[in-house]
Amino acid sequence: MMLDIFKLLGFGPEGWGQPLLLASGVTVTAAICGFALGGILGVCGAALKLSRHGALRLIGQLYTTVFRGIPEILVVYLFYFGGSVVLTKVMNLGGFPGFFSLPSFVMGVLAIGIVSGAYQTEAFRAGFLRLERGQIETAAACGMPPLLRLRRIIAPQTLRFALPALGNIWQSVLKETSLLSVIGLTELLRQAGIAAGSTRQPLLFYGVVALIFLAIGKLTGLGLAQAERHLAKPWSR
Amino acid sequence: MTNDRAAQGKTVIATEDLHKRFGSVEVLRGIDFQARDGEVVSILGASGSGKSTFLRCLNLLEMPSAGRLHLLGEEVRLRTGGDGPSVADRKQVDRLRTEVAMVFQNFCLWSHMTVLENLMEAPLHVQRRSRAEVRDEAEAMLERVGVTARAAAYPAQLSGGQQQRAAIARALVMKPQVLLFDEPTSALDPELVGEVLKVMRDLAAEGRTMLIVTHEMAFARDVSSRIVFLDQGRIAAEGTPKALFGGGASERFEQFIARFNQG
Amino acid sequence: MDWAFVIDTGLQLLPGVPLALQLAGLSLCVGLALAVLTHAAAIGAIAPLRWIARAYIDLFRGTPLLVQIFFIYYGLGQIPAIRASVLWPVLREPYWCAIVALALNTSAYTAEIIRGALAAVPRGEIEAARACGMSGLLLRRRIIWPIALRQGLPIYSSEAILVLKATALTSTITLTEVTGIAHKLIASSYRVLEIFVAAGAIYLAMTFVLTLAFGLFERRLSAHLIQGRA
Numbered sequence: 001m002m003l004d005i006f007k008l009l010g011f012g013p014e015g016w017g018q019p020l021l022l023a024s025g026v027t028v029t030a031a032i033c034g035f036a037l038g039g040i041l042g043v044c045g046a047a048l049k050l051s052r053h054g055a056l057r058l059i060g061q062l063y064t065t066v067f068r069g070i071p072e073i074l075v076v077y078l079f080y081f082g083g084s085v086v087l088t089k090v091m092n093l094g095g096f097p098g099f100f101s102l103p104s105f106v107m108g109v110l111a112i113g114i115v116s117g118a119y120q121t122e123a124f125r126a127g128f129l130r131l132e133r134g135q136i137e138t139a140a141a142c143g144m145p146p147l148l149r150l151r152r153i154i155a156p157q158t159l160r161f162a163l164p165a166l167g168n169i170w171q172s173v174l175k176e177t178s179l180l181s182v183i184g185l186t187e188l189l190r191q192a193g194i195a196a197g198s199t200r201q202p203l204l205f206y207g208v209v210a211l212i213f214l215a216i217g218k219l220t221g222l223g224l225a226q227a228e229r230h231l232a233k234p235w236s237r
Numbered sequence: 238m239t240n241d242r243a244a245q246g247k248t249v250i251a252t253e254d255l256h257k258r259f260g261s262v263e264v265l266r267g268i269d270f271q272a273r274d275g276e277v278v279s280i281l282g283a284s285g286s287g288k289s290t291f292l293r294c295l296n297l298l299e300m301p302s303a304g305r306l307h308l309l310g311e312e313v314r315l316r317t318g319g320d321g322p323s324v325a326d327r328k329q330v331d332r333l334r335t336e337v338a339m340v341f342q343n344f345c346l347w348s349h350m351t352v353l354e355n356l357m358e359a360p361l362h363v364q365r366r367s368r369a370e371v372r373d374e375a376e377a378m379l380e381r382v383g384v385t386a387r388a389a390a391y392p393a394q395l396s397g398g399q400q401q402r403a404a405i406a407r408a409l410v411m412k413p414q415v416l417l418f419d420e421p422t423s424a425l426d427p428e429l430v431g432e433v434l435k436v437m438r439d440l441a442a443e444g445r446t447m448l449i450v451t452h453e454m455a456f457a458r459d460v461s462s463r464i465v466f467l468d469q470g471r472i473a474a475e476g477t478p479k480a481l482f483g484g485g486a487s488e489r490f491e492q493f494i495a496r497f498n499q500g
Numbered sequence: 501m502d503w504a505f506v507i508d509t510g511l512q513l514l515p516g517v518p519l520a521l522q523l524a525g526l527s528l529c530v531g532l533a534l535a536v537l538t539h540a541a542a543i544g545a546i547a548p549l550r551w552i553a554r555a556y557i558d559l560f561r562g563t564p565l566l567v568q569i570f571f572i573y574y575g576l577g578q579i580p581a582i583r584a585s586v587l588w589p590v591l592r593e594p595y596w597c598a599i600v601a602l603a604l605n606t607s608a609y610t611a612e613i614i615r616g617a618l619a620a621v622p623r624g625e626i627e628a629a630r631a632c633g634m635s636g637l638l639l640r641r642r643i644i645w646p647i648a649l650r651q652g653l654p655i656y657s658s659e660a661i662l663v664l665k666a667t668a669l670t671s672t673i674t675l676t677e678v679t680g681i682a683h684k685l686i687a688s689s690y691r692v693l694e695i696f697v698a699a700g701a702i703y704l705a706m707t708f709v710l711t712l713a714f715g716l717f718e719r720r721l722s723a724h725l726i727q728g729r730a
Contacts, residue, residue, distance in 0.1 A: 069661075069707045070700045071668030074679055082692035171562075178564035182672055189567055202574035210563040210571065217562045296631055327635060334633040345628035349646050349721075359632035362642060404628075411632065 008199060009208060016195045016205070023191035024212055030109055030177045030187060035170055037113025042120025049125050060121065067118035072111070073179050079111040080104065080183040108180035112173060119169045127162030128154070160231045167224040171217055178213075188212060246274030247310065249415050249446055250295060250337075255304035257290055257470075264290045266470035267304070272415075272448060277441045279457035280450045282467035283493060288450045289342075291467065292419050295448070296337050297330055308333045309414060335364055338408035342420040344400040346392035346407070352379070353388040356407045364411065371410065378406035382436050398429030402436055409440075416440065418449040454494060458482050466490045502694060509685060509698040516678035517702065523595075523667040523677065527602035528660055534603060535610035542611065553611075560608030566669055568605055573597040573673045598670040606663050613659060617652030618644065650721050657714035661707050668703075678702055 011017040048060030067075065084101040091100050131154065139149045181190035192209040196202035229236075250272040257265035264287045272278050282288040293299040294306070297313065302321055306313045313333065316325035324330050346355050356375035360366050379385045382402040387395055395403065401421060408416055418437070422430040434456050441447060441460045451457055457464060458478045466474035466481070466489075474481055474490040481490060542553035560568065576582050576591055590596050621644055629643045671680035682699040686692055 066700065066704070069665075069704045071665040071679060071703060073668050073671070074682065074696060074699055074703070077679075077683060077686060078692060078696040081686050081690070082696065085690050085692050175564035178566045179669075181566070189564065189570065192567075193570065196574060201578070203571070203578050206567055206571040206575055210559070210567050213564060213567065214559065214562040298627055298631060331633040331635050334631055339628075339631040341624060341628055341631075343624050345622075345624035347625050347628070347643060347647070348622070349650060358642065359629075359634065362638060363633040407632075 005204060008195075008201065008204065016191075016199075019186075019191050019195070020188070020208070020212070023186055023188045024216070026105070026185065027174070027177045027187040027213075028216065030105060030112070030180060030185070031170075031174045033109040034112030034116055034177070035173045037109065038116025038120045038169070038173065041114060041117025042124050045117055045121030046124035046128060049121060050128060064118045064121050067115050068122075072115050072176055073182065075115050076108060076111040076179050076183060079114075080107045083107050083110075104180060104183045104185035108177070108183060108185050112176050112180075115176070116169060116173050119172070120166065123162045123165035123169060124158060126165065127158040127160075130161045131157050156231075163224070163228050163231060167221065167228070170220065170224065174217055174220070175213065246276070248272070248307070249274050249309055250448070251307040252294070253305040253307075255291070255294060255306065256302045257287070257294060257299060258302040263302075264470055265294070265301075268467075268470075268472060270465070270472065272446065274414075274446055275444050276463055277445075277447045277461045278449070278463045278465060279461040280448065280465045280467060281452075281454075281457060281493070286467040287470045288467045289419055292339075292417055292448060292450050295417060296334055296339055297324065298339075300324075309336055331363070335359070335411055336413050337415045337417060338411050338413035339417040339419065340401070340404050340408050340421050342424050344392070344397070344404045344424070346400055346404055348392055351389050351391055352384065352395070352403050355392070355403065356410045359407075360410050360412075374412075375406070375410050378409045379403070381409070382406045383432070396429060397425045398432045401425065401429075401433045405433070405436055405440075414446060416445055416447045418447065418451070420450050420452065422451070422453060466493065468493075501697070502691075505691060506694045506698045506701075509691075509695050510702060512685065513678050513681050513699055513702055516676060516681045517706065519675065520664065520667045520677040520706070523598055523602060523670060523675070524660070524664045526599055527606055527667075528663055530599070530603040531606035531610055531663075534607035535614055538607055538611040539614045542615070557608045557611050560605050561612070565601065565605050565666055566672065569598065569601040569669060569673060572601045594670070594673040594675050598667075598673060598675055602663060602666060602670075605666070606659065609659055609662075610656065613652050613655050614648075616655070617648040620651040621647045650718075653714070653718050653721065657711065657718070660714065661710055664706060664710060665703065 007014050009015060009017055009020070045060050045063055048056045049064070051057055051060070080102070084099070087100045087102055088098075091098075135153055135157065136149065139153045144152070177187050178189040180187055181193065184190070186194075188209045192205040196205040199205070248271050250270070252268055252270045255265055255268040255270070256263065264285075268291060270291075280288045280292065290299055294301050295308070297306075300322055301315070306315075311329070311333070314325040314329060315322040346352070347358065350358065353372075353375055356378065357368075357371050360371040360374070361368060376385070376388070379388055382405055384395075384399050384403050384406065387399055387403070392400055392403070405421075421437070422433050425433065430453070434453065437447070437449070437456075438460055449457070449461070461478055464474075464476065464478055464481050465472055466487070468474075468489050474487040482494065484491070538553050538556060541549045542557065544550060544553075573594060576597070582588060582591060591600075625647065626639070626644060629639050634643065667677055668679035670677060671683055674680070676684075678699055682695050685695050689695070
């Protein structure tokens, strides 16, 4: 039986090794893209929530409340089916009949990105609030223009404070890519399902995929811990 | 008066060759110490001299690495194990701790209980005294330290001085034979120190047995019946306040108080 | 946006709410009990148990919930021993597979919350209790656990909300809670935005009520935190 397992997981003719490897690539790529998009949205969201204008703060608050309070899978459905509906309407109007769907990867990444952005908004906001006002005021007193202040003082320190929370969000994003299996993206979970259905070995393939997620998570976690240590160097004794 | 009683009193605390090591650092290097009933002993020393560690060894919040400890006439039974000594008889330690009450630098009142509940907790659940008796005693002690008005408040709502006075009351309700004070005023704003020292002075005047680790030189000189000076884990000087503060004590002690006198 | 349709959709989705609440409630209760046991094992004296408990916590926190759900739903049936057992009629039901998966998942996160809450109890307050002669169960019951509860409750309320949201994943194994019904509606009517708004509103309402309930509980326990001065 052990030999069978190796055959099934290997790279030979009966082996699912290669599809699983490719699927891992899809998972990681989707996670990176989604997290990056979330990063951009997170900075914007934090800026909104920290703004002086009540209306902007309200928009920021709505964003974080809605996208942290609704299950991620609903957001995935919204983007995938919603996007397809919109595209179909447009194409139909343009004279192309039939149904059009958008690539699962793009729609999935958008969905993950917008949800992750809501959490990253909170991470950046909390990180910024931990900055000592004195640091910003000193820079202003030195005559540093606002953009330079942002780049040299505010951003690095906010990032340093937000990093632990961002690390947790990254781990969540990585696991959330598994949701994209429901919209047909051939990432790890879907690939496991295909293999399990074909070989009637669900325990093996779902188990292996779980371990792969675990491994990716641990490896990236170690990398992030390194980054945290590096960024914290000026403050370590 | 206090000294006469002390001279006849029984030994309430004694240590023989007490050692304490933290990893590779030896903080206490052989302390032979005795305290008699009715004495007020102030333990002085620089930071790192081991005075807090010594006090905490007396009620076994720190486990001595070597040596013997006698509390209220009993030897505290310790067991030597792979990682060093440990408590052999936990019931003995629990019982002795109700007789040797401690007041902490950071007050350490239990944050989820009111002041009154704090005072009643141990007497009710450890000493198993009656609720009516404990309540009366608690209210009396609150009156004594001047915190009656805050009895129903929570610790976070009290000032530092009030919290420490409540902590002293908490120790007193246990009706202990010995009171241990671990730098009781070090965490207080200067203007609140006086109210706590006043309570401690009153306790000393009644003849209570007190061991006080403190930085308050004037207090130590005025209130103690004996002063012990620790330096680098050993007793470097010991005697009455008059003997030590009057000059002619060890050179290290002279250096030590000189720094405080300059301030 | 056709608001009449949104409201109509909302009414169609409401029947899914009891199921969602059931799934969340039952999983949280079972998960909490499991978490207490797991944490006890993780800090216990028996080394192999400690290792197993820690591996269990790492496993369920480090892998996606959907993978866990599929593993249990599709995988358990592969084991002959389980198919033959008396539990099989129960375990082949999507409902119970969902409960098992959700409970195991939340128990791992909750075990970590318990660990954090106990570690956050101020050392000084524990020492003061020991110095009064408290030890063992008395010390834990009167001092450590009440304070740890107050420390851990806010974080546990976040976990409870996450579990409520996680019930949406059970739609992938045929359960007709809110998201399951919403998915069916989308497939038949394609009015995605309105359905999303209706479903989203229902989840936000459930989350709001849950947050409120926990907030009330927290406030009852936190009378001691109100800062004031003499």
